Amino acid sequence: EDEVARQTLLSQFETLFGMESAEAINKILTNVSEASNSILAQVLGFITLIVSATTVFVSLQDGINQVWGL
Known part of the structure; x- marks a missing residue:
């Protein structure tokens, strides 16, 4: 469920702002999920x-x- 939401968000960011922005958001989400504890x-x-x-x-x-x- 989380992965589906993540992919949807990244897809929308890529459509609106381009691939580079989507990759930056992906890095942010990865870092946040690793540091959430x-x-x-x-x-x-x-x-x-x-x-x-x-x-x-x-x-x-x-x-x-x-x-x-x-």
Whole structure:
């Protein structure tokens, strides 16, 4: 099941962004799956998630404010 999801994701990335991007995503997924047992990796992943989500939210808010002229 995980392998099917992985192949689907990689196929979509290859279609949208090209083979090189799909290979990079494949490396990332491989490294993440190998490091998933590490507490440090989980903590760093969580911190990265929070920072990324905050950045996306701020960018979205800025864009909406520009559209509405605020």
